[in-house]
Amino acid sequence: MTTTTALPAAAARVVDAVKVYGAGDTEVRALDGVSVAFPAGRFTAIMGPSGSGKSTLMHCAAGLDTLTSGSALIGDTDLSALDDRGLTLLRRERIGFVFQAFNLLPTLTVAENITLPLDLAGIAPEQARLDALIDAVGLRDRLHHRPSELSGGQQQRVAVARAFAGAPDVVFADEPTGNLDSRSGEEVLRLLGDTVRGTGRTVVMVTHDPVAAAHADEVVFLADGRLVDRMQAPTAERVLDRMKSLDGPHDSLAGRRALT
Template sequence: MTTLPTPAGSTAHTVPDGTNYAAQVVDAVKVYGAGATEVRALDGVSVGFPVGQFTAIMGPSGSGKSTLMHCAAGLDTLTSGSAFIADTELSALDDRRLTLLRRERVGFVFQAFNLLPTLTVAENISLPLDLAGQRADPDWLESLIDVVGLGGRLRHRPSELSGGQQQRVAVARALASRPDVVFADEPTGNLDSRSGEEVLGLLGRAVRTMARTVVMVTHDPVAAAHADEVIMLADGRLVDRMPNPTAERVLDRLKAFDRSTEAARAVAS
């Protein structure tokens, strides 16, 4: 197995307990709508994602897990509270600087792959660097392509690849600029179990061999078991944290959430 070279890291956000966070939200509140239609998707969430750790975000449908990821990544703005990428507070940036930060210091992997169909595999992988006007490090890209196992597919277009291969291209693209943190939103949602395991293993190796940070939203206990820690949301609040998760423990916790929700509805009715 090829080992990715470790890039020079950027300054992390250090809090009083000494933890270095690649990304963090503090007292995060996100409200959609107003009046009778108001929804508090996040309700005072404070959580950090340590450098060099793989974190999974889980919770029932509507718990706020995707909203948390989008606000932490700078794809959406908080109603109140703060969000940081390393030591940079996102609310202090104008649109241009926020776009540059996302391009240069944040990687994204989505369920739908989001590859450009007219570009080759090689062109899709190098796209973040091209958009930033940066020259690619040939040794870095060669190592990255070797790790994702796509050396023989560089001239292919996405339509010529399987779903698992397309998602591996998306992971390589997310890592191409050597970001502080990679956010993955249901990255295995469109994949079969074998392809999903390959992609999760790839994200895990990126954490271990690059000292990078991965934050993944998932509903799948098996996927969450690849993480170093699972954080649980319910009704827009952080309600639990589980270090060293297993699929069985995560599933039991989710079932407990379901039972609590059903009991609360029964009382309310």
């Protein structure tokens, strides 16, 4: 039976996204007509073989890179309509980032690193929400430490707290557990998932790890710059099986399944 339940709004999306690097014999089509929405209040993972376009998709969706053609939107804001200053303000006020390299400022304390986006924007933190965030990442007793005094897992938890400190519309995470051991990585992934489900925020994560992807609500699969599948309620085993199948011929999802 068909239902008419409304789909959640998209926190971020790309429409007919094409990204081409180089020209002539050196041309590389990193994205080849991708249309995909990342629902608000959900944790979405992007996966695909090396060179599939997953990092390019994230960078273009987040306004860190520009599309050759097509559109990238945060909410209803078309990124192509913004100048450099507008993009900078949007990334500061509406987007959070977590990278494989923690990108903490070594001269700042944990507390100062967490509130850095707010300080740059000239916004006073909402103390109750900031306290809840600090407790969620388990860093209450490390607030006056500097990054060099923390483990890798603790540094990434600082980066996660910083990404969420400004209550952004969406947090983009690029291989956030790539520099962590399995235990620390598990803690960071659980933290991302708990924050999404506890606050209604949105996370879009690029990963190559099926175990990491299994923490997401949904996995988007790319191959050869095209969207080839989406998987709800993923498990590590199902994701691994789908990734193995991407070693063969690829068929675009467009045309065989309606996109959200």
